[in-house]
Ligand SMILES: Nc1ncnc2c1ncn2[C@@H]1O[C@H](COP(=O)(O)OP(=O)(O)OP(=O)(O)O)[C@@H](O)[C@H]1O
């Protein structure tokens with residue numbers, strides 16, 4: 001006879017039943033102990049570990065159902081199988097609710113008993129594996145979150161420090177310096193802007209990761225946001241033979257409610273790209289009303305350029321993080337490859353979609369929609 005190393009405790013107040021189970025299970029290779037009452041059962045459980053406890057529901061001084069939590073407290077990985085001579089749906093439900101794994105009716109057939117023990121032990125093992133994986137996952141998530149929060153802190157600090165350096169660099173640029181010095185300072189400025197942009201992008205990604213990306217709901221004037229964007233990009237436009245034109249359709253509500261800063265961030269990302277990848281020609285920004293539905297409306301923005309364009313096979317890729325076309329072109333001043341991915345995340349979080357139409361050599365067109373709340377006067 002082979003032992004299968006499964007320890008079983010049988011709890012029943014009828015000695016002949018205990019003997020019967022012990023004989024049957026021992027013959028099948030199980031290690032079996034018996035207990036005739038609660039005291040003996042708990043004493044056994046304190047002494048040694050059992051894979052399974054077979055328990056009669058009706059015991060002399062107590063019920064098997066009341067014993068379930070006490071067994072679980074002593075050994076949480078032991079499976080409990082209830083056995084009764086008086087089956088009822090109600091008692092079965094009470095047993096399962098209390099934590100029993102199976103419910104057998106006397107007289108129990110050998111095959112049913114073995115199957116119940118094996119199946120319950122197997123299920124318990126699976127449950128434990130799932131729990132242990134869940135614990136590992138929770139620990140990993142917690143440590144990942146802590147790292148992300150650290151990253152947020154660092155990128156925020158880098159941004160603040162870079163602001164200081166850029167500010168002082170700008171003062172130096174305006175001071176009495178020679179051509180060579182101006183050239184050096186300009187290159188410091190480019191690198192500083194790059195580093196600040198990188199810190200900002202990392203901060204945004206970290207926020208997405210820890211679910212801390214929040215959106216304001218404030219009233220704002222759309223034209224004001226677009227004028228801000230035009231003001232910010234003006235110095236870079238001036239460096240190339242490019243014209244920047246914007247237009248807001250008449251039916252777009254003048255005032256909207258939503259996150260103006262995020263909208264500005266998306267527009268700046270797209271227009272900065274357009275400037276970066278266009279050597280000459282035109283960059284246009286249009287705002288159109290898509291739909292007005294109840295208290296909200298979707299506004300459609302189109303950013304068009306006459307730049308180098310993006311090959312068809314790369315067009316789906318550009319919204320993925322860290323994407324940059326393989327060969328840097330002469331107009332490519334370097335970038336983190338995160339801008340468009342952040343735009344996509346922001347647009348989608350603001351209830352819209354972003355898409356790209358581009359023809360290499362002719363130009364690119366980025367389109368996105370955003371849902372805004374209408375402010376009271378505009379509600380239709
Ligand atoms: N208007 C455009 N014209 C041509 N190529 C573009 C245009 N916009 C984006 N791309 C391509 O898509 C890539 C990804 O753009 P994305 O804005 O994500 O990154 P980036 O501009 O390189 O860096 P940054 O993170 O600083 O924005 C770019 O590197 C470029 O190859």
Ligand SMILES: [Mg+2]
Pocket residue numbers: 269272273335338339340
């Ligand atoms: Mg970019």
